[in-house]
Structure formats: structure tokens, C-alpha cells
Amino acid sequence: MLVSSVDAIVVNGELRKGSAVIVAPYRGPSVFGYETDLPLTRAAQISVHTSPLATLGGKDAGGMNVYIRELAFHLAKQGLPVDIFTRRVDLETPEVRELIPGVNVIAITAGPPEPIGKNELFPYLPEFAEQMALYSLREGVRYDVVHAHYWLSGWVAELARRYWNTPFVQMFHTTAHMKNAVAAQIDRETDLRVRIEKRLLSLADGIVAANPDERADLIWSMGVATEKVCTIPPGVDLELFHPMPRQDARAALGIAAAERVVLFVGRIDPVKGIDTLIDAAEIIAARDVLVPPPTFLIVGGDLDERGDPVGPLANVAEAIATKGIAHSFRLTGSQPQDQLPLFYAAADVVAVPSRYESFGLVAVEALACGVPVVASRAGGLRFTIEEGATGLLVKPRSADALTRGIETILGDDVLRAAMSAAARPSVARYDWATIASQVIHVYQRLASGHRAHLCAGGEIFDMTGSD
Ligand code: UDP
Numbered sequence: 001m002l003v004s005s006v007d008a009i010v011v012n013g014e015l016r017k018g019s020a021v022i023v024a025p026y027r028g029p030s031v032f033g034y035e036t037d038l039p040l041t042r043a044a045q046i047s048v049h050t051s052p053l054a055t056l057g058g059k060d061a062g063g064m065n066v067y068i069r070e071l072a073f074h075l076a077k078q079g080l081p082v083d084i085f086t087r088r089v090d091l092e093t094p095e096v097r098e099l100i101p102g103v104n105v106i107a108i109t110a111g112p113p114e115p116i117g118k119n120e121l122f123p124y125l126p127e128f129a130e131q132m133a134l135y136s137l138r139e140g141v142r143y144d145v146v147h148a149h150y151w152l153s154g155w156v157a158e159l160a161r162r163y164w165n166t167p168f169v170q171m172f173h174t175t176a177h178m179k180n181a182v183a184a185q186i187d188r189e190t191d192l193r194v195r196i197e198k199r200l201l202s203l204a205d206g207i208v209a210a211n212p213d214e215r216a217d218l219i220w221s222m223g224v225a226t227e228k229v230c231t232i233p234p235g236v237d238l239e240l241f242h243p244m245p246r247q248d249a250r251a252a253l254g255i256a257a258a259e260r261v262v263l264f265v266g267r268i269d270p271v272k273g274i275d276t277l278i279d280a281a282e283i284i285a286a287r288d289v290l291v292p293p294p295t296f297l298i299v300g301g302d303l304d305e306r307g308d309p310v311g312p313l314a315n316v317a318e319a320i321a322t323k324g325i326a327h328s329f330r331l332t333g334s335q336p337q338d339q340l341p342l343f344y345a346a347a348d349v350v351a352v353p354s355r356y357e358s359f360g361l362v363a364v365e366a367l368a369c370g371v372p373v374v375a376s377r378a379g380g381l382r383f384t385i386e387e388g389a390t391g392l393l394v395k396p397r398s399a400d401a402l403t404r405g406i407e408t409i410l411g412d413d414v415l416r417a418a419m420s421a422a423a424r425p426s427v428a429r430y431d432w433a434t435i436a437s438q439v440i441h442v443y444q445r446l447a448s449g450h451r452a453h454l455c456a457g458g459e460i461f462d463m464t465g466s467d
Contacts, residue, residue, distance in 0.1 A: 074436035076102030129159035170204035211380035235432035243370035249345035260294035263347035273353035279399030303333035344369035372419035374405035
């Protein structure tokens, strides 16, 4: 085996001496230039503020965590090994954990090894990039492409490019620009985030948007070059999320066969619009269209050891108690993802009342389980739900509109059966094998120097038939 030694590394412009480092042989493409048409050998994913292994449904762990984990699995399945870099938040986690052969999660020490709010992380990003560079040097691994998730990781990817000279793909998973457009004053994103996201638009070699609207917003409102932004939605695990008999699911969850069930699944965050769902539940309870009123099953948020809601879920509990509708609600706290098919199968309709949704995995998971969805006409939901065929799209933040949507689907058995039948076939296009191969295509183009026309040629996923 070829062994060379490196006794110094340039870090943040300074020459740092170190002990000899073993560098494994590298037979991949040049890492000091982008131009290569050799097969990709390894990709880095960066997720600074949240790990793909975090508990889902908590404050900062949801669709992005699922996306990174599943993408990595499917890239590895298609022959591209992946290292996922995330910040160390405790002392116990080993530096390298192999999730499956070909997928490692690397814990990078940057800042104190404890949980830190994402708005406090910016000062630690240079250290994160430096430690990533040292890891790769120590282990002798090289990356043909870096895929950064969320703005914090994008900034790290930009710093890492100075060490690795490797192209990077940015995925925002919502921008401050889009989030602020629907946020209350108190929930607004920081100016720092707004500024860094603008910078990343020009710094990134390629950008992946999760839906055509997001792509249009980046191009028309934020001024990024058209050919730099590709639309590739997340995939969905169609094996995990599949239809099953409703009575079995209800029996497993202790839900009566005759009950009507509206299911909400997700983080308890203002952007998810649970306040609109609570208002709709109040309106439904006061009308006599659905008698008795449906049960609202809320999956997500945290419960303490006694089973009482804490954090944002406690605010939900308080709101429904104040309105006198607590008896119509069941708050289960967050659930492991492999339990969710049961919850979806037990529901008559899944409500996704988000103010904004970059893609909205929950809606597609519900459809994959054969359950109709009533969702806000916002972001990716506009493209994943076929209006009138697999669900209904309603005005965001309108409790009246959401009420009408829920009542329409719950009040019409024939419509609901037709929507259920159409649901699963409508999401076959989100199977991971297809999506991962499109991501590889983008990586390949970047690694071979096609930055100028990354998304030209229409070969990227088409959610509308016309993008
Ligand atoms: N999820 C979960 N358990 C929960 C709540 C959510 O596993 O208790 C998962 C859910 O299956 C979905 C993801 O978290 O895959 C949420 O993704 P989505 O795109 O709907 O929302 P985001 O979190 O990205 O805003």
C-alpha cells in the first residue's frame, strides 16, 4: 500500500504542523480540478445542525434528516459511497458510525460537544470545515462532490472547497426568503441567514430545489442563474409506506372502527400550521356537518416521562384545552418512522395545513399508504397532491377552507374511496431509485466540469410536465 506522510496542513491561512498522517492510495479523479469523466468514488453530505440519526418529529428533526439518510442509502446502493458529516453533540458518539456498508456518519467536533440551537452555530462553522478537512486527510479519503443541506452546511461546504477543491451542491430545504414570507414577526429568520443564503446562491456550483416553485423563487426573486438550479424532489420509501387494512391498523392503535380520524404528522413548528388545524377543529365541533366530530390524532412533538406534552406540544395542549376541544384530540408525541404506516393506515384523511412546505414528505407518505390528503396550496404540496383526485388543496392559514376540505373528504365515502385508490399510484414517481440516480447525474455533471449548464437539457425530474 502506498503510504505518504503529511506533516503540515494549511488551516485558515496558517501553516499548522502535525504528526505524520497516513494517506491511503487514491485512485479516483483529481481532487485539485473539477474536470474528470471517471466514475464518482465518494460523496460527502454535510448536515451541521442535525444528524440523520436524530429522533424524528422533534423540533429540528424531520424531513431533512429523512432525506439525507435515505439519499445516502440509495446512493450507496447505486455504488456511490457516502460520508455524512454532522456536529458532535455528546461525548459518547463514536467518530465514525457505519449505518450500512458504504454509508458512514462522521461526528465532527466543532464547538462544545452538546446540543446548541441552530442560530448559535455560525461561529463554529470554520472549525467544522477545518475538522472535516483534517478527518479526510487523516483517513485518506477524498470526495468528488459535496452536498450541503441547509444554509449552515452550505457555508461549511464553501469553506471545505478551499481545502478540497471539490464542487458543491447546495440544498436549502427552505430559504429564509420563503419562510419569512409566511412567518409571524416573532418567527422570522435572522438577517445573517438571509445574507448567507444570498451568498450561497452565487458560491454553490449547483443548487437542488425540491419543487418547481422553489426553483422559480430562487431564479426570479433571488436572481440565481437558471441553469444552476435543478428540480429534484426527495424520494419516499415506498416499501415502508404501503397500504394496509384499516381495521388492523386501528386495532393496533386502539382506535374504534366507527371513529372518523384526521391525522397530523410533523414537527410542532409554526410553519406547519397546527394553529390552523386547531381552529378548524373548533369550527367542526361547533357545526353539525360531522356528527360526532372526528378525532384529531397529532403525531409529533415531545412528551415527558409521564406522557405529558412539553415544549411546543404543551402549547398545543393548552390551546385545545382553552377552546374546550381537548376531548377530540389525541397527542401521541413523535413516533419512530417505522410505526407511521400504522398511523396513516388508521386515518380517514391526513391534514397538512402548513404555511409553507418545501416538499412535504408526510403528504407523500400518506398517499403512498393510500390515504387522501387535505393540504395547504403551498410549496411542494401543490405538485404532489392531485387536486380532487388524491386529495384537496386549500388556502393556507384559512381555518374555514381547511374545515371545508376535511368535511368534504370525511362526509363523502365514495369520494374518499376514489381518492384512496388513486393515491398510491400517484406517488410511484417518487421512488428512491429514480431520485437517487438523478442526484448522481447532477454530481457526475459537476464533477466533470459541467457547471455552466448543470440543468440544461430537461434531464432532471419533471414534477409538472413542463418545468
Ligand atoms: N416523522 C417521523 N416521526 C414523527 C414525525 C415525523 O418519523 O413523529 C417523519 C415523517 O415520516 C417525515 C418527516 O419526519 O418523513 C417529516 O418530513 P416533512 O417533509 O413532512 O416535514 P419537515 O420536517 O421537512 O418540515
